[in-house]
Amino acid sequence: VAAESDPARFLRAVDNYDPEAAAKLMALYWEKRVEIFGQDRAFLPMTLCGALRDDLDTAFAFQNRFRILPQDNHGRTVLCVDRT
Secondary structure (H helix, E strand, O other): OOOOOOHHHHHHHOHHHOHHHHHHHHHHHHHHHHHHHHHHHOOOOOOOOOOOOOOHHHHHHHHHHEEEEOOOOOOOOEEEEOOO
8 A cells, every 4th residue: 555655756746735635636546445455455555466366357347447547757657547
């Protein structure tokens, strides 16, 4: 959980490093994880051995909604979310 919810990542993702907005974004991130993976697996690592294990339907649904794009200029992974 700590590796996937580094507060600095959420601060960089909001305008003006607003801590309140970053906290809301972090909460939304974990709410969506619980919604997608359920309480039992939402807090496991986002790997085929963690949250995606034993559930190919969830893995494929995850794969179809999210796309990993090339890294940005700072070497960070970019994730594109299809909200349709």
